[in-house]
Amino acid sequence: MAYSISDRCNGCGACKLLCPVSAIDGERKELHQINDLRCINCGVCGRICAQEAVFDEKGQLCSRIPRKQWALPVIDPPSCSACSMCVEICGKHALSISMPTFPGDLQVYAILSDQKACVGCGLCDLICPLGAITMEVPS
Amino acid sequence: MIPVRYADIDLSNGQVRDYPLSENVVRMFLGGKGLAAYILYQELAPGIDPLSADNVLILNTTPLTGTGAPCTSRFNASSKNVLTGGIASSNCGGTFGVKLRRAGYDGLIIRGKAPHPCCLMIMDGQITITDAQELWGLNTEETQHHFDRKYGCVVIGPAGENLVRYACAVSGERVLGRCGIGAVMGSKNLKAVVAYGTKSLPINDPKSFRKNVQKWVQGLQKSPTTGSFLPRYGTAFWMNIVNRKHMLPTLNAQQVKHEEAEQISGEYLTENYLTRNSGCVSCPIRCERRVMRDNREIKGPEYETLGLLGANLGITSVDWINEWNYQSDLLGMDTMSMGFTLSLAMEMSQRGIKDFGIDFNQPEAISLAIEKIAHREAPFDELGEGSAWLARKYGTEAFAMQVKGLEMAAYDPRQSQAQGLGYATANRGGCHLGGGYPIYFEALGPIEVNGRTVRGKAALTVLMQNLMDAISTSGYCLFTALGTLPPSLFKFGEKSVIPGLLGKIMLSIPSTHLLWKLMPGLLPINLGGLLPHPSVIRDVTGRKMTIGQFLQMGERVYNMERVFNTREGFDRHQDCLPARLVAEPSEPDQADTVVQIDKMLDTYYHIREWSNNGIPTQNKLKQLEIIA
Known part of the structure; x- marks a missing residue:
């Protein structure tokens, strides 16, 4: 089961804008729809919806959560091999590999280079083969 | 065993269906080039023309693709070989394979020929064939820019469209270089294959998987070759060694060493050109090079390109090689086969057999030659047929550096x-x-x-x-x-x-x-x-x-x-x-x-x-x- 949107939706487009996998379609001021083939149940649409129009995969109504309280990825550099699995899967292009600090520096790793773009979907955490990523609410 | 799903797509009539594969066959070959060879053997009639609608192109992955196991983002392309008439397989580190699996397919079997230029879109388990008239003629970079950055693409450039026999297909900045896969796509009017999806990929024992992957990554990082030489100097780390051991094809393999090979070595490239290293997705080795061109960071050359477009043509300027490497990627041509085809033409001119207007150690004419090969313009259209064809026509088989029709690598x-x-x-x-x-x-x-x-x-x-x-x-x-x-x-x-x-x-x-x-x-x-x-x-x-x-x-x-x-x-x-x-x-x-x-x-x-x-x-x- 995937997330769904009820007719309380006012078509503001916030969920469509934030969805990390572009699973939401809809015209402005019209009812939006979630593509259940693509939805990854990350909950971002539910957290952002001001109308509380989003139901989760179990049919529970989602509550709005202020963006400051969303968990974002924290990457542990010593555990990271810079394999870029997280960089590639991030639909918001919020992650990248750090630049070398001197010529010949091989100690590079994934970083959250665009924190504003990150929606905290957690795909990077799920995909990391080394367990180098944890999701934490910024203090 | 985890189930695999292959799609069988006929571009001639637009039909798409699932291709049945028995569990036993998957057990025997797992995926990739092995499974593709098995399918081709079943599906192709012997003796067909590789550039006809009868050829079948397989793009496939393995159960490891996209799981994050070390160096497993790679995908395979197989078909009947345009250059040899035998089997073709080519392997690429682009993101297409990972995206294809996440879109719900492990492999695509592509037959027939589309009536007009088309794209194959694999989105969330659904396959559609779309029109690509407006993309036809674009280079590989422009073509990929046409699609969402999230998508995984395999595209061809003008060389593939014009059936250059060593045309490659490009995924991101990595290529399906060898065996003319780009020409097979061109012959099918297939400009691009694009995949995206969000399906999670099965791992039978995630705990053991993570433990083994962590241990393996540490091993790769500790190994001198994969933990130091390759990330530091790239594949061209071998240039100086190969030259010292007299195995570097120089001037179409008339010689086996070049006095100035140091200037196209990995060490020299790192010292003077490298901005940073990079890698295919899921790879902790990261041997890919990044260099600057016109204030923009692009992919740097691999050992084979430095060897075959360098010493092999009598050139030791990384600037020129960077330029040709980038140009060949845009046009969609394999730098290895092209290198030995160009050098054959140069030796023919040196011996007075046929003058194509290009000579060893004369870089100025080469850029134009590459452009004209891709567009099949005289006199370079003949070079688009590859060195074996050229050698047969002019009787120069003795020094055409190819086997069965496929040009060799930069190791004599x-x-x-x-x-x-x-x-x-x-x-x-x-x-x-x-x-x-x-x-x-x-x-x-x-x-x-x-x-x-x-x-x-x-x-x-x-x-x-x-x-x-x-x-x-x-x-x-x-x-x-x-x-x-x-x-x-x-x-x-x-x-x-x-x-x-x-x-x-x-x-x-x-x-x-x-x-x-x-x-x-x-x-x-x-x-x-x-x-x-x-x-x-x-x-x-x-x-x-x-x-x-x-x-x-x-x-x-x-x-x-x-x-x-x-x-x-x-x-x-x-x-x-x-x-x-x-x-x-x-x-x-x-x-x-x-x-x-x-x-x-x-x-x-x-x-x-x-x-x-x-x-x-x-x-x-x-x-x-x-x-x-």
Whole structure:
């Protein structure tokens, strides 16, 4: 089961804008729809919806959560091999590999280079083969 | 075993259906080039024209693709070979494979020919064929920019559209370089294949998987080759070594060393051009180079490109090579086949046979030549047919550096007998990797195997060919093999006798030949430290796999491809090398610096249990379960 949107939706487009996998379609001021083939149940649409129009995969109504309280990825550099699995899967292009600090520096790793773009979907955490990523609410 | 799903797509009529694959076939080949060779053998009629609608293109992955296991983002493309008429397979580190699996498919079988330029879109398990008229004629970068950054693409450039026989297909900045896969796509009017989806990929034992992957990544980082040389200097790290050992094809392999090769070496590139290293997705080795061009960071050249567009053309300017490397990627052409085709044309002009207006050590004319090859404009349209065609037309076979029609790599094998045998017997043609890459032991690596002797070489080549095919068909990058050598091997100094001694042991009969004869019984256990590849396959698929079974899978793939070639009429006569390599000593005063192919071929067939004519015996095929 995937997330769904009820007719309380006012078509503001916030969920469509934030969805990390572009699973939401809809015209402005019209009812939006979630593509259940693509939805990854990350909950971002539910957290952002001001109308509380989003139901989760179990049919529970989602509550709005202020963006400051969303968990974002924290990457542990010593555990990271810079394999870029997280960089590639991030639909918001919020992650990248750090630049070398001197010529010949091989100690590079994934970083959250665009924190504003990150929606905290957690795909990077799920995909990391080394367990180098944890999701934490910024203090 | 985890289920695999292949789509069968007919571009002629737009029909899409699932392609049935039995669990047994998947068990035998796992995926990649092996499974693709099996399907091609079933689906193709012998003797078809590779550039006709009758050819079938397979783009496929393995159960490891996209799981995050080390160096497993790679995907495979197979079809009938445009250059050789035998089997073609090509392997690429772009993101397409990962996205294809997440879109719900493990492989695509593409037949027929679209009536007009088209794209194949695989989105969330749904396949559509869309119009690509407006993309036709665009270069590979422009074509990929047309699609969402999230999507995984395989696209062709003008060279593929114009059926240049060594046209490549591009995914991100990585390429399906060899065997003319781009021309096959062009012949089908297929401009791009695009995939995206969010399906999660099954891993049978996630706990064990993570533990094994963590251990393996640490091993790769500790290994001198995969943890230091390759990330630091890229594949061109081998340039100075190859040049020092007189194995660098120079001026169309008229010579085997270049005085200024240092200036196209990995060390020089790193010192003067490198902005940073990079890598394919899921790879902790990160051998890819990044360089600047017009204030923009682009992909830097690999060893093969530096060798074949460098010393091979008499050029030692990285600036020029960077330019041609980028230009070839945009146009969609394999720099390796193009390198030896250009150098053949240059030698023909040098000898007064035919003047194409390009000469050794004259970089100015080459950019224009590359552009004109891709667009098939005179007089360079002939160069788009490849060196074998050119040699047949002008009677220059003796110095066309190709095998079966596919141009060789930037390793001259005249002082690397096993590599010479590998080139001659490789199923897709003159390929260093299909040849088993035994030159790693004969020149490049920490063990010193005498490259000039033929003793023990057939067994070494067989073992390495099978290992390469096992690694490749399961979806790993071949460089993961280099990371398995113990770091202590690299500690011996130049004066130490140990590397030479180890080399002698490697060539002795019991160590390779007998070892191979006893496969897969000899190594029934799964020692992760020795070869981690089978353990991770087990973690992902749930299928028990020993090192012996893993290597036998490689042998099965090798034989399957050979069976395909046999049906196309290939036999011993095609396992040969250009006269330059067997009759012109690379050191003029030392007669043994030629590939002594005749001294090795019989033993090679014997070890492979093939007939004297190079055809797999029924017994062998039964043992490998290729026939019942």
